[in-house]
Amino acid sequence: MTDIDVSSVPPVAARRPVPRSHHGDTFDDPYEWLRAKDDAEVVAHLEAENAYTDARTAHLASLRDEIFGEIKGRTLETDLSVPVRRGDWWYYGRTVAGAQYGIQCRAPLTSPDDWTPPQLSPDEPVPGEQVLFDGNVEAEGTDFFSLGSFEISNDGTRMLYGIDVAGDERYTVRVRDLTTGETLPDEIPGTFSGATFSPDGRFIVYTTVDDAWRPDTVWLHEIGTAVDADAKLFHEPDERYWVGADFTRSDRYLVIGVGSSITSEDRLIDADDLRGEARVVWPRREGVEYSVDHAVVDGEDVLYILHNDGALDFELVRVSASDPKGPREIVVPHRVGQRLLGVDTFRDWGVIAYRRDGLARLGLLSYADGAVDEIAFDEPLYSVGTGGNPEWAPPVLRLGYGSFVTPGTVYDYVIATSELLLRKRQPVLGGFDPADYGQARVWAPAEDGTRVPVSLVWKRSFGEPGSAPRPVHLYGYGSYEHSIEPGFSVPRLSLLDRGVIFAVAHVRGGGEMGRQWYEDGKLLAKRNTFTDFVAAGRHLVSEGYTRPDRIVAEGGSAGGLLMGAVANLAPELFAGILADVPFVDALTTILDPSLPLTVIEWDEWGDPLHDADVYAYMKSYSPYENVRSGVEYPRILAVTSLNDTRVLYVEPAKWVQRLREVGADALLKCEMVAGHGGVSGRYNAWRERAFELAWLLDVLGLAE
Structure with a gap:
């Protein structure tokens, strides 16, 4: 009798139905027992899932190594961040080739009037440098x-x-x-x-x-x-x-x-x-909702308050710090479609972050007259934000900038002259030239006629998008008013350089198009998030960018819920779905107030425990409970972590079992020592991403 290699057989969890009854509806959950994290049988099952995934992806080992090598080869492994001034010191971080974690350092100022960060070389000693914290030393003896x-x-x-x-x-x-x-x-x-x-x-x-x-x-x-x-x-x-x-x-x-x-x-x-x-x-x-920051104007302590009281996209007001409930002076009035995101106050001026036409923007705020002077950038798609500004009275504002084709960039904006001083651009080795890549935004019509923005980035040598069907990696999130910014990614180059178009569907539930965009993709409007993503995929097909057999979708956490939902809604549209720490058993989780974050989440999803309409609505889309028989699902890879406190590992573990019941080709990869963000250490993270990208390329037929 021939022995069977169990790693080549999909693990089958026992069906032990646990009834869940609410509002006159009972659901017999066959895999709820997998929630017992410390149970030896559960651990053994997860280890079997990992062994099966390893076996099913063993043929991709050389491609994984190749992609890891590409990520590593494009990264300047020994490098320094741009120093940030605080007090009498310049603070900065180091990375060292071969080391997993960063090293935090500082060096003394050469002059109290010096606001120009020193030009540091990773290969040369820094005068007076002190190593404050070496993560590699502190991490010794730990798996995470x-x-x-x-x-x-x-x-x-x-x-x-x-x-x-x-x-x-x-x-x-x-x-x-x-x-x-x-x-x-x-x-x-x-x-x-x-x-x-x-x-x-x-x-x-x-x-x-x-x-x-x-x-x-x-x-x-x-x-x-x-x-x-x-x-x-x-x-x-x-x-x-x-x-x-x-x-x-x-x-x-x-x-x-x-x-x-x-x-x-x-x-x-x-x-x-x-x-x-x-x-x-x-x-x-x-x-x-409101947020508060303090300033001193004409000798008086004042509070700048950003709020949405009667202002959907928020307005900025100023009040006396001694009487904040008193009169409000409107500084930046509410304007529909311009979502105010935040205000940072300094001694002599402030900076406002806001979003207009789907892009993040920054403006300098005058305390004297409330004027906002927007900082302009040339690219049609970009991301910008403040960072590294601990001082109360600096003459410059530190900015972080980037786009799909421009690596992460650090600027100092000189307040007196409106000059942008380039301090550093993320080095990308291996002959990278941003001119070799293109970026654009197209608009997909949703079911109700709403225009959904879709951002694209591609390598020009493979032709312009739409000239012929190309493989597409379509990403989405669409919850919590979180916006997916047009940012640069070194690992993504391994896809672009193989002819893949990377696309982001900025679906409702996110914040890209203002507060109403978020409101129209939450609670009892949540299905818009899912149908918008499907509409984006169908638009890319109808316009000749790709074909259904050449699209892999990806989303993580709440974006993993999106992945599970669209797999059920339109399985024929995708060749594969990559779901990172996916929130795919949403109804079970949101019904249980003892689970992490559940009660807080009722504002986002609704309260199915006490509201029968919310229960019915969530049950209609929760991926685990809506897996369909008689359809051909795309290939699915679910990635999770045993110690995740935000989306418990049990959700994708149960989902994968249910998918296999209807014949789906579904894999589960569970990190046994990690949390919501996955493995720790930059090399480990690169290998993890190389694993996912190799699987993605295999689905797209580009693994050779």
């Missing part, structure tokens, strides 16, 4: 490593850092004395990301999470004291709200922010009296 908090005190003498070694996004914060190199006894376990020093460096402000992984409590730790003596600054009991805390750039206030996806409330505590009373800026009102 993530840095969730990292900050230097204002006086430059102390450093805090928060580390996660499991992938569950719970960080242990420690403190190091930078003058002696000593790690202090202070150790704060179980924190959320983003711990920060107080302006005087005496305290650490941090947040912790509840059992549902919701940041719910803000704490104050005095360095040198026991953690169990930490003061609770704020606790939010309502399970619909997240909590966060940070200091204004002016160091005048600690802002404690409370927010759901549709409602927010900020509190201010004077930074010089952190145990003092927290003052509510505006009391929360259902459906009203």
Whole structure:
């Protein structure tokens, strides 16, 4: 009798129906038992899935190595970031060839008036350099490593850092004395990301999470004291709200922010009296969101507040910091179609981020008259944002810029002259020339006639899009008002250089076209997200860009829900679907308030636990429950992580089993030591992406 190689046979999970009953409807879930993460049988099943996926993709090993080599070969492995000025130091990061993690460093200013970052060479020593934190040293002996908090005190003498070694996004914060190199006894376990020093460096402000992984409590730790003596600054009991805390750039206030996806409330505590009373800026009102920043105008403490109270796409107002509920001076009025995204205040001016015509934009704000001077860029598609601006009174504004064809670029914008100074452009090795690639935006008609923007990037040597059917990699997300920006990707070049067109369907539920675009793709309008994506794919076919047998779709997390939904809606349109950490058992998750994030998510998806209409609507699209018999599904690869706290591994594990029941060719890859973001370490991440891209090219018939 011949032995069967079990790795060549799809793992079959036992059917053990668990009834789920709501609103008079009962669903017998045959694979719910796979939720028992610590059960040896579940672990064995996931390991069998990995073995099967390894066997099914073994023929792609050389292609994976080739793509990994291309990513590595295009990347300057030993490099430095552009230094950021803070206090008496320039701060920057290093990467070193062969090392998985970054190294955080600093070097002293040569002059207090110097705002030009030093030109550093990765191969030459930096005068006075101090290595603050070497992730490679700190990660020794761990299978997973993530840095969730990292900050230097204002006086430059102390450093805090928060580390996660499991992938569950719970960080242990420690403190190091930078003058002696000593790690202090202070150790704060179980924190959320983003711990920060107080302006005087005496305290650490941090947040912790509840059992549902919701940041719910803000704490104050005095360095040198026991953690169990930490003061609770704020606790939010309502399970619909997240909590966060940070200091204004002016160091005048600690802002404690409370927010759901549709409602927010900020509190201010004077930074010089952190145990003092927290003052509510505006009391929360259902459906009203706002954010606060501090400035001093004509000697008065004022707050700039960005809000949507009667302003769908938000407006900017100014109020007195001593009386924030008092009169509002409109600074930037509401304008339909121009979505205000954020405001950053500095001593002498502010900067506003906004989105118009589907593109992110930045404008300098005059405190004197409220005028906004937009910073112009030449490319038709691009992404821009601020970053690396910790100082209160800089003469320049640090920007990050890029596009589908322009690698990540750092500029300093000179306030006095409106000049853009190029500080660095991401080096891409191997003869990369941006002129070899094209980018454009086309518009696909949706079912209801709405025009859906679709961004394209391609290599010109294969011909212009539409000249002949080409393989297409179609990406989508479409939730939480999150916009998919036209950004550069080194791994993507491995597809473009093989003739693949990369396309992004900017579907409703995202934020690309203003707040109404988001509203029209959530709650009881969620199906628009899915039908928009299908419409984008069909438009690319009808216009001659591609054929159904030459499209692979990809989405992750909530974009993975999109992938599962379109697989059921239009399986004939795609040759393959790549679903990263996919939210494919949405109804089961959103029905269970004990699961991470569920109650918070009711603002996005609706509350099926208490609302029969929401239950019926979600059941009509939740991918796991709508797998269809009698249709031919595209090839599917689902990638997940055992320790993911945002989308639990059990969702794709169950989905893959259900797909196989109807004859689908579905693979599951589960990282056994990782979280929502996948594996840690840049080389590991490159290998993970090479695995996915090799599978994608195989589906497109380009694996030879």
